[in-house]
Amino acid sequence: MTSNEVENLEIQLLLDAIFLRYGYDFRNYARASIRRRILQFMKDQRIAWVSEMIPRLMHDESFFEEMLRGFSITVTEMFRDPSLFLALRENILPLLKSYPYIKIWHAGCSTGEEAYSLAVLMAEEGLGDRATFFATDFNDTALEKARQGIYSLDNARQYTLNYQLAGGRHSFSDYYYARYEALAMKSRLKEKITFANHNLVMDQVFTETHLILCRNVLIYFNKELQERVIRLFYESLTHGGFLCLGMKESLLFSSYQDKFKEIDSKNKIFQKLSG
Amino acid sequence: METQKQAVIAIGGSAGSLEVLVRLFSYLPRNFLFPVIVVCHLHPQDNGGLVDFFSRRFPHHIKEAKDKEQVQSGMIYFPPANYHLLVEQEKSFALSVDPKVNYSRPSIDVFFESASEVWTRDLTGIILTGASCDGARGICSIKDRGGLTIAQDPGTADSYLMPKAAIDTGKVDKILSVEDIGLFLKSMA
Numbered sequence: 001m002t003s004n005e006v007e008n009l010e011i012q013l014l015l016d017a018i019f020l021r022y023g024y025d026f027r028n029y030a031r032a033s034i035r036r037r038i039l040q041f042m043k044d045q046r047i048a049w050v051s052e053m054i055p056r057l058m059h060d061e062s063f064f065e066e067m068l069r070g071f072s073i074t075v076t077e078m079f080r081d082p083s084l085f086l087a088l089r090e091n092i093l094p095l096l097k098s099y100p101y102i103k104i105w106h107a108g109c110s111t112g113e114e115a116y117s118l119a120v121l122m123a124e125e126g127l128g129d130r131a132t133f134f135a136t137d138f139n140d141t142a143l144e145k146a147r148q149g150i151y152s153l154d155n156a157r158q159y160t161l162n163y164q165l166a167g168g169r170h171s172f173s174d175y176y177y178a179r180y181e182a183l184a185m186k187s188r189l190k191e192k193i194t195f196a197n198h199n200l201v202m203d204q205v206f207t208e209t210h211l212i213l214c215r216n217v218l219i220y221f222n223k224e225l226q227e228r229v230i231r232l233f234y235e236s237l238t239h240g241g242f243l244c245l246g247m248k249e250s251l252l253f254s255s256y257q258d259k260f261k262e263i264d265s266k267n268k269i270f271q272k273l274s275g
Numbered sequence: 276m277e278t279q280k281q282a283v284i285a286i287g288g289s290a291g292s293l294e295v296l297v298r299l300f301s302y303l304p305r306n307f308l309f310p311v312i313v314v315c316h317l318h319p320q321d322n323g324g325l326v327d328f329f330s331r332r333f334p335h336h337i338k339e340a341k342d343k344e345q346v347q348s349g350m351i352y353f354p355p356a357n358y359h360l361l362v363e364q365e366k367s368f369a370l371s372v373d374p375k376v377n378y379s380r381p382s383i384d385v386f387f388e389s390a391s392e393v394w395t396r397d398l399t400g401i402i403l404t405g406a407s408c409d410g411a412r413g414i415c416s417i418k419d420r421g422g423l424t425i426a427q428d429p430g431t432a433d434s435y436l437m438p439k440a441a442i443d444t445g446k447v448d449k450i451l452s453v454e455d456i457g458l459f460l461k462s463m464a
């Protein structure tokens with residue numbers, strides 16, 4: 001075996017060990033990215049071999065929790081890809097307005113920036129009162145941060161610019177308090193969102209959902225897991241419901257490709273077809 | 276037994292390397308038989324601009340790398356702006372939005388390291404002009420796995436920092452002018 005092959009075997013054993021011991025299933029994550037995160041974690045922890053981590057994570061839960069945080073770092077921002085939020089505002093939310101009640105699911109919300117962005121959009125487009133909005137992630141640390149809704153003030157200028165590009169109708173500063181170095185989302189926005197733990201790898205459908213956002217999550221999964229998650233979304237959506245993926249994601253390799261219509265190829269918005 | 280060599284060329288440069296890339300591509304025959312993957316630092320909002328820029332000037336097949344797409348010979352690929360590019364063992368592309376590395380996304384180090392794990396000694400890594408040290412770790416990774424490493428001669432670079440950082444690792448096989456890198460590419464084809 002080459003040293004590369006040995007390392008790949010160690011990674012496979014490590015992911016098996018994590019699944020059997022803690023129930024978190026990373027076995028069908030895109031291997032290149034998870035491998036990079038494992039090696040980065042080892043570098044930070046000064047660990048030489050991947051397999052060294054197996055006995056440690058077996059007997060030390062806090063070590064595993066630290067590892068889990070390293071595995072799920074996600075980078076996001078308010079109104080990331082403003083053109084998508086503009087398209088939602090102009091083309092999708094007006095269609096949802098015809099329903100007496102709407103349900104929205106943001107899957108893989110991480111620390112919540114995009115969930116708050118969507119909540120702002122819904123408030124401005126008059127959908128805030130009849131929408132139920134779930135934002136989910138498997139990472140409890142990220143969810144806690146999302147619930148608090150407190151972010152670094154350093155990003156306020158970028159967020160304000162994104163908000164404007166997304167067709168913002170007011171001033172972005174109407175939605176947060178600036179305190180010390182922090183930007184704290186106002187509670188009237190926070191109470192519109194239910195943050196909950198949900199793991200796309202093993203948990204079940206959300207029924208009768210009208211709009212699902214899941215952006216830059218599928219790129220971290222292999223084809224089999226992508227297929228599972230796309231089926232989950234298909235089954236969760238109402239007929240005619242909408243799915244928004246990341247700007248560089250697609251249904252290209254999925255058997256569900258024909259069950260959706262791509263209605264905005266630039267912003268990757270898909271609509272579930274009936275039947 | 277020596278299996279047939281499957282060459283793969285990985286090139287890293289900063290936004291200032293566009294002009295160098297134009298000169299390099301002009302050496303590349305139309306029907307070259309290996310994949311070329313170019314990681315070039317660019318503005319996060321760039322939307323396929325690089326692919327358009329080069330497609331207008333060259334007859335080659337030039338495209339943006341897609342997630343899960345199989346890497347093919349005879350193609351020139353660029354990663355999308357604001358995503359890291361990686362490669363899976365089965366030689367398909369993988370994208371990530373992990374944090375920036377060396378203030379860059381895409382980062383040359385991220386791609387070179389990932390590519391070197393997959394293509395090992397079949398990979399050639401080339402570092403062009405640039406004002407950062409991105410790519411130096413990637414060059415080490417390629418060299419350590421038996422690949423070939425090349426840096427643009429810093430004396431011929433608009434910005435010498437990036438090739439110099441690579442050379443300072445002691446892991447660069449050849450320091451070449453742009454013309455000589457071009458001739459090298461031509462000889463590979």
